[in-house]
Each structure stands twice: as structure tokens, then as C-alpha cells.
Amino acid sequence: MLKGKTIVLGVSGGIAAYKAAALCSKLAQAGADVRVIMTESATKFIAPLTFQTLSRHDVIVDTFDEKDASVVSHIDLADRADLVVVAPATANMIAKMAHGLADDMLSTTLLATTAPVMVAPAMNVHMYAHPAVLANMSTLAARGVLFVEPGTGQLACGYVGKGRLEEPEQIVKAIQRYFNDQELLRGKKVLVTAGGTVERIDPVRYLTNDSSGKMGFAIAEAAHLMGADVTLVMGKTSAMPPEGIRTVKVESTQQMLDAVVARLREMDVVVKAAAVADYRPVEQAEQKIKKKEEAMILQLVKNPDILQTIGSMKTSQFIIGFAAETENIDEYALDKLKRKNCDLLVANDVTQEGAGFGTDTNVVRIYDGSGLVEALPVMTKREVARQLLILTVQRMKKGERAN
Template identity: 75%
Template sequence: MLQGKTIVLGVTGGIASYKAAALCSKLAQAGADVRVIMTASATKFVAPLTFQTLSRHDVAVDTFDEKDATVVQHIDLADSADLVVIAPATANIIAKMAHGIADDMLSTTILATEAPILVAPAMNVHMYAHPAVVDNMRTLRNRDISFIEPGEGQLACGYVGKGRLAEPEEIMAAIGRMLNPTKPLAGKRVLVTAGGTMERIDPVRYITNDSSGKMGYAIAEAAKRMGADVTLVTAKASIAAPTGMKVVRVESTLDMMDAVLARFEQTDIVIKAAAVADYRPAYPSDIKIKKKDDTMTLELVKNPDIAQTLGERKTTQFIVSFAAETNNGEQYALDKLKRKKSDLLVLNDVTVPGAGFGTDTNIVQIFDGTGLVAALPQMSKRDVAERLLSLVAERLDGRAGSDA
């Protein structure tokens, strides 16, 4: 699987460094050319000789310790890498990466490389949850840097929680996926709706909801990575829209419906992740409404149901709907799935910490017409997107098989 691939393995200063030795061994056994860079702190936990023996290469530690006069070592390592793996990744190296700091061999190599990067964090549970670390990881994810989630359990510091370095086998599997990516949606045209629609009261006021667009954007990016031709129809969102796909910006529910219906016949898969307004003002004003009386009555009219309209019009399209609920979630989800004739429905309880609007993580249940298909624990929205689209791809394969 890794024959002929050059893996730059960055090892930073944490007790989990000993697992990096096992990872180095597995990479070498799989045929990879492993080039190890250690931070000075990492050498306090594991001797460079260990990695030198396992990789059959000198270990780079000091930026100024140039062993080959014909090259600049950190540039040579950066250019030669097919993949850079940082395991374990401390809060310190994650912060350096997020802010472009290059003050040692590893951080300068990371800044210089154009290879994909896989980060395997390992740290105390409270450090991992600290807002600064969370923000830094969000910044790196937005730059297409991949992460493998740490495990939960007993930590070296004595705490129990999330922060354990992923096992070498898990990291190997992630490396395999990155270097040999499958494209299960190649040739498929995917339309994703995202964000929260806005219904104008007047030119300066509107009705909206708490949607950040993060889940829909993660799905659009995952579909692109899986080989799909992606169109993203997005309303208001709190983050920048992803690149490398057609982005259609809309404001209201009616705008979104028009944009989706105009493209529906040419679409293979529709993922309805947007949070659309159920009602809109009956008489929006063209000018700013002035404050006069102590009370104001706003008449609302029902918006058309985009998902239900698509369900009624679909021919061969595969439709995935979302439901954000606060109570009786499963009951409402199954009813919505049936009424809207969706193929899958993704339910999340927005009252649960770590799920719903504005978060970088989600906790979802996925239903089809027979009931619960999958219950995903708390994970990044990127991971939820990949799990969901893998399930969609499997269902599409099943359709093709039954047609044959």
C-alpha cells in the first residue's frame, strides 16, 4: 500500500511519543520511506536512535545540523514528502501550525511542504478542550489539514477523558485513506443546501435561525473529496464557503427553492442540510419600518416545503434530509422521512452539548424507511459528513446492483 511513498513523521514532546516508534515501524514494514523529524522535547521521551534504527535514516532534530551540503534539509524533506504525519501532535505544534510559526526543524518543514498533512493530537483532556486549541484546530481544518481524533480513556496525567493518541493501527488506516483515496461518488452530481435562510421584514430586519452552515459545508467538501461534481446552494453562514465547487448564494427560502429546483433534474444526490424558515412575513416593507406603537403585529405566511417538493418530483435522485429537533426526535424524524419521501434522514437533537448549531462537532442518528440505520457518537462535522456520504454511496451501489 505504501511502497515507494515518502512519509515525513513528525514526533513532538509527549509521553505518547513511544507509540510513534510503533507507527514508524509499521510504516517501514508497509514499504514506506520514513523520514523522522523530532522536536527537542520529543528526544526527552524517546531517543533519536530508536527512530533511526526503525527508519534506516538519520533523524532530523536541529535545523542547523545540516548533514548534506548539497541540500537544505528542511526544504528537501518538505519537497520529498508524499504525506506529513505528526504523531503525537502537542498543543504547542498545533498552535505553531495555526499561526505560521517556524522556529525548529519540524515547524519549518511543515511550513515549507505542499504535501497533505495528517495530525494526530495527544494531550490532557482539558488542554484538548481549551478554546485556544479548539480554535487552532478549526483554523487548520479550514486549510484542509486532516486530523485523526484522539481516543478516550486513562491518560498519563491521571485524568480520564479524550486526549489519548490514536492507536498506530488507526493512524495507519488514515494514512492509507489519504494516500489511496477512494472516489465512491466519482461522476455523481451532488447538490448540497446549507446555512440559514433569511426572511425580510424590511431592508434592515429579518427573521432567521442559528444555523452556521458548518454541517452543510462539511458535506459539500466531503462530496468533493469523494469525487463528486458539487453544487453548494448556501444561505447565511458564519464561515467562508468552501472552494473547488460551484457556490450559489441565496437569501430566502423562496430563493433557495428556486435555485434547487432549477438544478434538480440534472442532480443525482441532494443533501438538504440547510435550516430553512418555515414562515415568512406576509407583507415585507420596501422601506424601514419606524418605531411607533408599543406593540407590533407581524403576520407570517407559510413557506413552501423544499424537501417535500423534491420528494414529490424525484425520479432517480437520492435525497437526504436533515431534522433538528428538541424533543420526540425519533418520532418526528420518521414522520418527516415518510412525508417528504426522502431516502435518508439525519436527526440531531440541538439541545445536546456538542451537537447542533454553531458547533464544530455533531451527534446524529440516520434513519431510512425501516428505522434507525446508524447512530453516530460525538465527532467532528467533517467525520459525520464522510460517514453519511459513505452510507449514501453504499446505497447507490445497492441500487445499481438491483437494477442490473
Template identity: 65%
Template sequence: MIQGKTVLLGITGGIAAYKGAALCSKLVQAGANVHVLMTRSATQFITPLTLQTLSRNHVFVDTFDEQDPSVVSHIHLADHADLAIIAPATANIIGKLANGLADDMVSTTMLAVTCPVLIAPAMNVHMYEHPAVVENMNKLAQRGALFVEPGTGQLACGYVAKGRLAEPKDIVLAANNLFAKSDALRGKRVLITAGGTIERLDPVRYLTNDSSGKMGFALAEAAKLMGADVTLVAGRTSGQAPAGVAVVPVVSAQDMLEAVLDRFDESDIVIKAAAVADYRPVQVHREKLKKTGDRYQLELERTTDILQLLGERKKGQLLVGFAAETEQLDHYAMDKLKRKNCDLIIANDIGMAGAGFNVDTNAVSVFDHNGLVERYPVMPKRELAGRLMAIMAARLASTPFGGLGE
């Protein structure tokens, strides 16, 4: 998958920089056009001449050393890259990338790239686990950067612990997998709902739920990485929507219904990850309600069941629903799938530690009309989203029409 791709390889100043030579060689052998960028510190461990010989391209170290007067090197490199790999990625470069600093060739170029970014950290275990480094990696992950986890082994400092640079073959495999994924939904349109809806009672009060939208955001990011054209209909959420995704902000269940119906016919995959209000106040007061006694009786009416309506109207779309349950998960998930004519239901027990609302992890079970497809243990929502989107992509490819896209 990497053959013919243009890859930027950023090498930074850690002892694992020597592995950059093997990584560069493997990328070239796989057919990639590799352009190496180095920090000054990296040149203390391995020479630019070594990387130039292996890559057969000029190696960039100095931001101001412009070889071609017709272009600005760091912008030209960024514009033509299909993938950027930082290996080894030190705590320093991770901090720079997370906070938008640009004071060397690697960080300056990375600030301009729009292609996928693959980061392979390598450092002492205590540095790797430091709250500042963890926070910086989380920032980058939220912006769409992908990580190749370091291995456990003998570190240069003498520790035997996590922090060792992943093997070059594993980094190349991760790059290949990324390109393979990037074609899985190429030309397909994915519509995702996320977050909770708000049903107004008066100008200062409303009914809502605990949904943060994090699972929907993770699914949108995963679909985007697979090459899909993604639209995210977002209610009340926390955090930032992933880059490169069209966001349609909504407030109420009715708003979400209208936004989804407007886009449903042209979608190939529709994922209803939002927690939509089942009921709304019959009367919405224009003025703030005043206290009138010890009790207040609120009359509610049903909202339109968006998922059920889509199940009735679908014509070739892969329709995926979510079910947040507190008991009899399998039973209620299968019942929901059949009643609402879904192709898949993704169910989770919100009472399980690490699988409820407002956390970065989840544990789900996936069902189709034949029953259980897969159970996933507690894992980061971003990792889980990639696995779920892989199931959906495979299902879409196996359908007679393959969706409504090209």
C-alpha cells in the first residue's frame, strides 16, 4: 500500500535515532519516496549523509538552508506528502507538536502538513508516563495523529521498561495499514450523529442527558481516516470535533431529525451514536418559570424516533444504531435491532466501569440479525472506533449494492 507514496520521515534527537536508518531503508524498499527531516540533536546520533544515501533524497536539517529558490522547502514538502512519520519522537518534539511550536525543520514542516501523521515515541519510561507528555500525546491524538506504541525492553538509561522505539518493520506495517484503511471507504458518504439533545422548558432550563459525543467523534475520525466523506450532526457535546469533518450543529431532537433526514438519502452509512431525547416538554415557556409551591408537574410528549424512521425509509444504506443499557444487554440490543430495522446495533452496559458517558474508553457488543458479531473489552474510544468502522466497511462492501456512493 505504501508503494508510490511520498513519506516525510522526521528523526529527532534520541539514542533510537540510529534506527531511523533501518526505517528509512525499509520504507524505500517498500516503494516509498522518502524525504528525511532531522533536528540538530538527531545529527549527534546519526549523520544526514547516511539518510541521504538510503533515501536518495536531500536531507533537511536547517530551516533556512533552501536548496531550491523556486519553493519554500518546508511548505513544499508538507504540500506533497502522503504521510508524515516521526520516529523516534522524543518528549521534546511531542511537546512542540502539541503546542504548535516551530523552531526547527521537523516542527516547522509538521505545522504545515495536512496528511496523516504517524508518531513513534521513544524515551525513558518515567518521561513517557509524565503527565505533561501524556497530556501532549492526548492533544495530538484528539487532532487525529496516530501513534505506534513503544515497546518494553532494555532502554539506553539502563531501565528495562516501556519506552523503547517500536521496531522499524512494525512502523512500516502501521503505515501500510493506514494507507489500506484510507481506501476502505473511499468515495462513500458517512453520516454520524453525536452528543445529547436539549429540550427547552424555559429560557434557563432544559432536559438533556450525560452524552459527551466522544464516541461519535471517534467514529467520525475513524471514518475520515478510511477515506470517507463524513458529516457529523452534533448536539450538546464536550471536546472538539475531528478535523476534516463537516459538522452540523443542532440543539433539539427535532433539529437533529431534520438535519439527518436532509442528508439520509445521499448517505451510504448512517450511524446513530447520539443520545436523543425520547420526550420533550409539551409547553415551552417564554419567560423563566417562578417557584409556585413544593411540587411542579411537568407534562411531556414523545419525540420522533429518528432511528426507527430511518429503518422504515432506508434504501441500501447501512444503518447502525447504539443501545446504552443497564441490564439484559443482549436481549434489549437484539430487540432494538429488529424493531428499528437496523443492520447493526452497538450496545454497551453504561453501568460498567470505563464504559459509560463522559469517559475516553468504552466496551461494546456488536449485533446483527444473526446475533452477536463481536464483543470488545474496555479500550480507548478511538481504538474501538477504528475496529467498529472496519466492521461497517466490510459489511458495506459485501452488500449487493455496496451503498449509494461510487
């Protein structure tokens, strides 16, 4: 799976740098062409000669130590990489990446590459939980950087907690999974809706909901990483959409419906993850409504049902719906799936810890026409998205669709 792939391995300065040697060895054994860049700090923990021996290539530390006059090293490495892996990634290196600093060979190459980047953090438990580090990782994740989460256990500093570099075997599996995933939706067109819709009352007020857009964004990003041609139709969100994906911004439920219907015929998969407004005001005031009476009556009318519309229009498309519930999740989910002619329906109890609006995690149950297919525990929305799309690919290959 890794044969013929060029992996640039960036090693930054933490005690976990010794594990990077085992990672380098395992990647080379799996057939990858491994090119190692070390920070000056990393060389204090492990010698470059170790990586040179394991990779059979020169190890680059100094930005100005150009060994080949025909190329500029950091640009050459950035261009030839199929994947850049930073392991261990210290808090300092993560901060450099988030803020676009380029003051050493590794950070300069990271800024120059257009290849996907995978980061395996390693640091003290309190450093890993620091708001600045969390914000930097969130920034990188929004840009599409992949993460291999650290493990929990005894740290070199003496603390016990989360922050230990994941074992080399697991990082290799994550890399192999990345390359395998790239082909799952190759040649397919996927449309994802995300966020909440806005229904105007007047120029300064509107009806909406708490949807952040994070689940839809995670699905769009996962589909993109799996090789799909992705269109993201997004309403109001509190998160930033993933980079490198075609986006169509809308406001109201009607606008979102129009955007989806206009593109439906050419799609292979449609994932309706947006939380749209079910009702809109009968009238929208052209000017700001002034406060007059103690009570105000707002008359609402039902909005068109996007999922039901595309369910009735579908030909060969694989349709996935979402349902945010607060009770009777199985009953409501199955009813919605059948009424709206979905192939799969993903439901969650938004009152459950780790599954509410705006979180980075979710707890979902996936249904088809026969009932519950899979119940996923608390996991990141990115991992939920991946699991959902893998299930979709499997069903599409078998031709399993709603009647």
C-alpha cells in the first residue's frame, strides 16, 4: 500500500523523537520512500545518523545546508511528498504550523508543500490541554490537517495522562488507512449540506437554530479525502468550512433546496446534514419592526422539506439523511427514513453528552429500512464521517438502496 509513496517525516524536538526512528523503519519496510527532516532540537534527543541509516537518505536539519545545487531542498521535498508526517509534533511546532512561521527546515517545508499533512502530537498532559494548543490544533484541523491523537499513559515528565506519542505501529496504520481511503470515492460526485438556515423576520432579526455545521463539514472533508468531487451547500455556521472544497453559500431553506435540486441529477451521493428551519414567517418586514406592544404574534408557514423532496426525485443517487432528536430516537429515525425515502439515516440524541450542537464529537445511530445498522460510541465528527462514508461505499458496491 505504501510502495512508491514518498513520505516526508518531520521530527521535532521532544523525548518521543526516539519513537520516530521506529516509525521511519516501519515505513521504509512497508515500501515507502522516507525523507527525514529534523529540527535542531530533535538532534539533541537522537542523532541524524540513525534516520539516515534507516531511510537510506540524507537527513536534512539546516535550511542552508544545500547538498544538491540543482534543487532548493525544502521546495524539492515539499513537491515530491505524497504525505508529510510530523511525529512527534511538539507544541512549538504545532504553533508554527498554525501561524505560518518558517524559521527552520521543517516549518519551511510544511509551508511550501501542497501535500496532505498528518500530525502526531506529543507533549505534557497540561500542555496538550492548554487553550492555546487546542486552538492551534483546531486551526490546523480546519485547514484539513490530519491528526493521530496521542495516547494516554505514563509520560516522560512523570505525569500520567494524554500526551504520549501514539505507537509507531498505529501511526503506520493511520498512514496506510489514509492512502487506502483516497480511492474509496474516486470518480464519485458528492453533495453535502451543512449548517442551519436563516428565515428573516425583518432586516435585523431571523429564526435559526444552534447548528454549527461541524458534522456536515467533517463529511465533506472526509469525502474529499476519499477522492470524491465534493460540493458543499452551507447555511449559517459557527465553524469554518474545510479548505479546497467547492462551496455554495445560502441563507434560507428555500435557497438551500434550490441549490440542492439544481445539482441533484449529477450527484452520486447526497448527504443532507444541514439543520434547516422547518417554518418561516408568513411575511418578512422590509424595515426593522419597532417595539410597540407587550406581546407580538408571529405567524409562521411550513418550509419545503429538502430531504423529502430529493428522496422523491432521486434516480440512482444514494441519499443519507440526519435526524437530531431528544427522545424516542429509534422510532422517529425509522419513520423519517421511510417517509423521506433515504438509503441511510443518521440520528443522534442532542441531549446526550458529546452529541450536542457545536461539539467536536458525536454519538450516532445509523439506520436503513430494516432498522438499526450500527451504533457508534462517542467519537470525533471526523471519525463519524469516515465510518459513515465507508458504510456508504460498501452499500453502493452491493447495490443496497431504499426501495
